[in-house]
Amino acid sequence: MDANSNLAVLIDGDNIPSAHVKEMMEEITKYGNPTIKRIYGDWTKPTLTKWKNLLLENAITPIQQYGYTTGKNATDSAMIIDAMDILYSQKVDGFCLVSSDSDFTRLATRLREAGMLVIGIGEKKTPNPFIVACDKFIYIEILKGHTKEIASESEKNPGKNAVDKVNATVIKLIASTISDLSDEDGWAFLGDVGSMLQKKQPNFDPRNYGFQKLTPLVKSIGKFEIEEREGTKSRYKLIYVKNKKRG
Numbered sequence: 001m002d003a004n005s006n007l008a009v010l011i012d013g014d015n016i017p018s019a020h021v022k023e024m025m026e027e028i029t030k031y032g033n034p035t036i037k038r039i040y041g042d043w044t045k046p047t048l049t050k051w052k053n054l055l056l057e058n059a060i061t062p063i064q065q066y067g068y069t070t071g072k073n074a075t076d077s078a079m080i081i082d083a084m085d086i087l088y089s090q091k092v093d094g095f096c097l098v099s100s101d102s103d104f105t106r107l108a109t110r111l112r113e114a115g116m117l118v119i120g121i122g123e124k125k126t127p128n129p130f131i132v133a134c135d136k137f138i139y140i141e142i143l144k145g146h147t148k149e150i151a152s153e154s155e156k157n158p159g160k161n162a163v164d165k166v167n168a169t170v171i172k173l174i175a176s177t178i179s180d181l182s183d184e185d186g187w188a189f190l191g192d193v194g195s196m197l198q199k200k201q202p203n204f205d206p207r208n209y210g211f212q213k214l215t216p217l218v219k220s221i222g223k224f225e226i227e228e229r230e231g232t233k234s235r236y237k238l239i240y241v242k243n244k245k246r247g
Contacts, residue, residue, distance in 0.1 A: 005032035005093040005117075008086045010079050011060070012099035013041030016122070016140070018050040023143040024121060025058050028096050031119055031136075036086060038063050040079045076103045083107055087114055094118065097134070100126040108133035120202070131203045142207040163210040170209070171221055173201065175243050178224065182242065187227065190214060190239040215239055 009028055028034050037060040041048050044066075055062055065078040079099075086092060094117030097104050101122075108118045108130065120126070120134035124141055131137040177196045181188040194214045197204045211217040218224050218241055225242040 006035045006091065007032040007094050007096055008036040008083070008092045009034045009038070009096045009098065010083055011039040012076070012079060012101055013039045013048055013051060015099045015101045018054055020140060020144040021054045021058055024098065024140065027121070027138060027143055028119070031096075031117070032094060034096070036092065037061060038082065040065050042066055076101065080104070080107050083111065087111060087116065096121060098122065102127035102130045105130045105133045134202050136198055137203040138205060139203065139208060142205060164208050166209050166217070166221060171223060173197065173204070174218065174221070175223065178241055178243050186242045187240045188242070190218070190241050193241060
C-alpha cells in the first residue's frame with residue numbers, strides 16, 4: 001500500500017471519541033488517500049454534537065442511522081452494508097475501520113479475503129479478535145499522546161499512561177522475528193523485521209512504547225546488536241539487527 005492508494009474511512013461515531021479526529025486523519029494519510037470518509041451514528045442524540053464542527057473541518061460525511069429498537073446497534077449494520085457496497089464498487093484499494101467494537105471482526109476478515117488492506121483504529125479497550133482481523137491496528141491513545149490534552153490528563157490521572165512498558169513478551173517477539181529472518185551470520189534487515197512484526201501482531205507499534213520508530217526501540221532494549229551498512233542503491237544507511245549471544 002502506498003500513498004497513492006485510495007482508502008475508504010468508515011467511523012463508528014457511537015464508539016469513538018471525537019477529540020482527536022485531526023490526528024487520526026493525519027495518521028490515515030500515511031497509508032493512502034482517504035477518498036471516502038463517512039461517520040455513522042444517530043445525529044439526533046446530544047452525545048454526538050461534539051462531532052459536528054469536526055466533520056466540516058475534515059470533510060467527513062455524516063450518515064444518519066436511527067436506533068430502531070432497543071439493544072440493537074443500527075450503526076454497525078449501516079457501516080457493514082456500506083463497506084460491502086464500497087468493496088463491490090471497486091473504487092478503493094483498502095479500508096480504515098475506526099471503532100473499538102468487536103462486532104466489526106467479521107467485516108475486517110471479509111474485506112481482507114477480498115484482497116483489501118484493512119487498517120483498524122480504536123482505543124486500547126478494543127477486543128483482540130478485531131485487532132488480529134486487521135492488517136494493522138493503531139491505538140488512538142498513541143495518536144493523542146502528542147497533544148496538550150493528554151499531558152493535562154496525565155497530571156490529573158498519574159496512573160493512567162498511554163505508553164506501555166517493554167516487557168519480556170515484546171522482547172521475545174522481536175527476538176524470534178529476527179531469528180526467523182536472519183541470514184547464516186544471524187543478521188536481519190530491520191525493515192523486514194518491522195514488516196514481519198506487523199504481520200505477527202497487527203497492533204505492534206513502537207509508539208505504544210514511547211518511540212517514534214523501531215530503531216530506537218530496539219536500541220533501548222539492549223539485547224540486540226545493531227549495524228549500519230551502506231546502501232548500494234540509496235544514500236541512506238541500512239539498519240541490520242542481530243540477537244546478542246547469551247553468556
